[in-house]
Each structure stands twice: as C-alpha cells, then as structure tokens.
Amino acid sequence: MCGGQLRGPNGVITSPNYPVQYDNNANCTWVITATDISKKFPPQGPHSHFQDPLFLFTLQTRLDDSGCCPLLQNPSVVHCRLGDAPAVVQVIKLTFEDFDLERGYDTLTVGDGEVVGDQKTIFHVLSGTTTPDLVVSTSHQMWLNFKTDDTSGSLGFKVSYEEIDQGSCGDPGIPAYGKREGTGFRHGDRLYFECLPAFELVGKKNITCQKNNQWSAKKPSCVCKLLNVCTHA
Numbered sequence: 001m002c003g004g005q006l007r008g009p010n011g012v013i014t015s016p017n018y019p020v021q022y023d024n025n026a027n028c029t030w031v032i033t034a035t036d037i038s039k040k041f042p043p044q045g046p047h048s049h050f051q052d053p054l055f056l057f058t059l060q061t062r063l064d065d066s067g068c069c070p071l072l073q074n075p076s077v078v079h080c081r082l083g084d085a086p087a088v089v090q091v092i093k094l095t096f097e098d099f100d101l102e103r104g105y106d107t108l109t110v111g112d113g114e115v116v117g118d119q120k121t122i123f124h125v126l127s128g129t130t131t132p133d134l135v136v137s138t139s140h141q142m143w144l145n146f147k148t149d150d151t152s153g154s155l156g157f158k159v160s161y162e163e164i165d166q167g168s169c170g171d172p173g174i175p176a177y178g179k180r181e182g183t184g185f186r187h188g189d190r191l192y193f194e195c196l197p198a199f200e201l202v203g204k205k206n207i208t209c210q211k212n213n214q215w216s217a218k219k220p221s222c223v224c225k226l227l228n229v230c231t232h233a
C-alpha cells in the first residue's frame with residue numbers, strides 16, 4: 001500500500017511490496033489520526049456528539065482553554081462544562097521494527113500533525129538503516145512521507161503505530177544483553193541502563209522523557225567486549 005489515511009488505536013505501515021524491494025520513484029504519504037478518545041469521554045446523556053472523534057478533539061482542545069464550547073455548531077445540544085474536559089489527549093507513537101532504505105537517496109520523513117511536508121513539523125528525515133527507537137507526536141496526528149529516487153531499491157520498512165496518552169514518551173524498550181531501572185515514561189521521568197557482565201554500554205547511560213514527547217537520546221546498546229564470555233551469556 002502506498003499511503004493512506006489511518007486511524008488508531010494501532011496498526012502497521014510498511015513500504016510498498018515489503019518485505020520485497022520497494023519501487024523506484026515512489027512517493028507515498030500516510031496520515032495517522034488518533035481515535036480512541038471514547039475511554040476518556042464516555043458518551044452519556046446529551047453528550048452523544050462525543051462519539052465523533054474529530055468533534056471530540058475540537059471540543060477537548062477548546063475546553064482546555066476556556067472550559068466551554070464556543071466552537072460548537074449547535075451549543076444547545078451539548079452541555080459542556082470544565083469538568084467534562086479530559087486531562088489528556090491521545091498522541092501517536094511510532095515504533096520502528098524494520099528499516100533499510102538506500103542511504104541518502106530514499107527517505108522516510110516523519111512529522112507532527114497533518115500538514116504533510118511542512119518543514120516546521122518534521123521530526124526526522126530517515127535513510128539508510130539508522131532509526132530512532134520511537135517517535136511520539138505532540139498532536140493527535142502524525143504524517144509519514146516515503147520517497148524514492150529512480151534507481152536502486154532496498155528492503156524497505158515496517159513501522160507500527162499506537163495511540164498513547166499525551167505526556168508520555170512511550171516505552172523505548174530494553175537493550176539486548178542489558179537491563180533498565182525506572183518504570184515511568186512520562187515527562188521528566190528518567191531511565192537508567194546497564195549491561196550484563198562482559199558487555200560494554202555504548203550510548204547514554206540514562207535518558208529523560210522531554211516535554212516534546214521525545215526521549216533525550218536513543219536507548220544505549222550493549223556490545224560484547226569479551227567474546228569468549230559473551231557467547232555463554
């Protein structure tokens with residue numbers, strides 16, 4: 001599949017033909033929109049409009065500011081009060097499972113929101129085999145644009161997405177042959193990493209969840225420094 005409008009709560013995006021080589025001259029765009037707001041906003045009585053996710057988000061955004069619903073087309077239908085506003089909204093977490101693009105020529109660009117290609121919203125322009133652990137949007141939407149040039153393909157990519165509560169950077173995982181201390185993934189939370197004996201930590205020993213929903217660095221990796229010992233680990 002080359003591009004499309006995707007909805008939460010979760011799913012998978014792959015390059016066209018994956019896991020077989022992608023096409024030359026591809027230009028695919030995906031926009032992911034979080035939908036799972038119903039659990040924050042259970043429909044009840046006059047709140048029947050709350051079942052429409054887009055309506056929900058509009059209302060929710062507004063309520064955060066003013067505590068009421070001036071954006072509503074028909075305010076008399078819904079009694080909205082400050083107390084109805086959820087404390088959190090859902091954002092999109094992207095996890096890279098497989099990634100191999102022709103370095104420097106074929107790219108996957110990941111950005112915040114729905115304005116595809118907007119320079120201000122770009123998180124990463126990815127190529128080659130290097131990816132972040134996770135990318136988390138700051139809005140309820142995220143866009144991806146996959147572009148290839150006219151020669152040489154590669155395996156492509158597989159990423160999964162999931163909506164999570166705003167205020168979290170998501171679980172970056174634990175390095176192979178390593179361990180982690182710290183269990184929180186929310187703003188200001190810090191994770192500490194160590195490697196098993198005979199392995200050496202490469203990267204940061206600790207990372208912090210920043211206010212922009214991104215970890216301060218990738219999780220480190222654990223590299224063998226004593227080969228004869230590592231093979232028994």
Ligand SMILES: [Ca+2]
Pocket residue numbers: 024102105106148149150151152153
């Ligand atoms: Ca290419």
